[in-house]
Amino acid sequence: MIEVEGLTKSFGGLTAIDNVYLKFKKRELSSIIGPNGAGKTTLFNLITGHLSPDQGKIIFNGRDITNLPPHEISRVGIGRSFQRQNIFPRLSTFENIQIALFSAKHINGKLFSQAKNMLRDETDEILESVGLTDKKLMQAGYLAYGDQKRLEIGIALAIEPQLLLLDEPTAGMSPRETIEITKLIKKLVKKRGLTLIFIEHDMDIVFGISEKVKVMHQGRIIFEGTPKQVKANAEVQKIYLGKDKK
Numbered sequence: 388m389i390e391v392e393g394l395t396k397s398f399g400g401l402t403a404i405d406n407v408y409l410k411f412k413k414r415e416l417s418s419i420i421g422p423n424g425a426g427k428t429t430l431f432n433l434i435t436g437h438l439s440p441d442q443g444k445i446i447f448n449g450r451d452i453t454n455l456p457p458h459e460i461s462r463v464g465i466g467r468s469f470q471r472q473n474i475f476p477r478l479s480t481f482e483n484i485q486i487a488l489f490s491a492k493h494i495n496g497k498l499f500s501q502a503k504n505m506l507r508d509e510t511d512e513i514l515e516s517v518g519l520t521d522k523k524l525m526q527a528g529y530l531a532y533g534d535q536k537r538l539e540i541g542i543a544l545a546i547e548p549q550l551l552l553l554d555e556p557t558a559g560m561s562p563r564e565t566i567e568i569t570k571l572i573k574k575l576v577k578k579r580g581l582t583l584i585f586i587e588h589d590m591d592i593v594f595g596i597s598e599k600v601k602v603m604h605q606g607r608i609i610f611e612g613t614p615k616q617v618k619a620n621a622e623v624q625k626i627y628l629g630k631d632k633k
């Protein structure tokens with residue numbers, strides 16, 4: 388479903404992504420792990436068109452999407468959660484999802500007062516899938532941190548993505564919130580038949596959510612396999628138990 392071929396990106400003298408080849412199958416739950424600075428977020432920025440690669444190609448469902456701008460990438464069905472920046476803190480949780488749906492369906496924002504009654508069922512359905520039904524009337528700015536993350540994931544679902552990219556969605560969460568949100572992500576991805584790529588630097592979290600794991604280190608993919616194979620690999624162990632451990 389998505390393939391990356393020979394992708395390379397440098398920032399000045401630093402090669403953040405170094406000739407990376409990756410393939411992700413439809414409906415697979417994959418993780419990319421690696422210590423901080425490995426290049427994980429840069430890889431997402433390249434896939435979503437927020438950065439242009441120096442070399443290489445990105446193929447999505449057989450189509451070359453390299454260098455397409457972000458709004459076109461989201462139109463082809465690649466959704467990504469951003470850290471808060473697209474939440475409207477003074478609007479309710481419900482309205483945040485509803486507006487994301489308007490935008491995804493190109494409904495003019497100026498008509499919002501008349502549009503208030505539109506897409507309510509779709510909005511409720513997304514709220515339900517991210518577990519925010521009972522908080523739908525709360526102002527989004529007052530949601531607890533873990534719930535804001537759920538809202539961000541809900542906003543990413545508004546474009547009806549086929550592929551969902553989540554960049555460390557559990558960062559800053561308590562262990563309990565972490566367990567809850569990883570369970571929720573797994574459930575909603577399966578229910579909606581999505582392909583998931585989940586970035587994480589904590590190996591333990593990854594093992595609870597992925598079928599396939601790719602290990603990144605210094606801009607390269609150094610190992611791919613099942614969580615079990617990754618756990619047993621000596622090189623991966625070295626990175627995580629050595630001085631690079633975060």
Ligand SMILES: Nc1ncnc2c1ncn2[C@@H]1O[C@H](COP(=O)(O)OP(=O)(O)O)[C@@H](O)[C@H]1O
Pocket residue numbers: 398401403421422423424425426427428429430
């Ligand atoms: N916009 C940028 N400009 C310069 N350097 C960057 C930029 N984005 C990332 N980097 C550098 O690229 C490397 C990889 O970063 P990043 O992809 O954020 O890693 P990760 O998400 O795995 O922690 C780091 O050394 C980081 O400092």
Ligand SMILES: [Mg+2]
Pocket residue numbers: 427428429
């Ligand atoms: Mg990162």
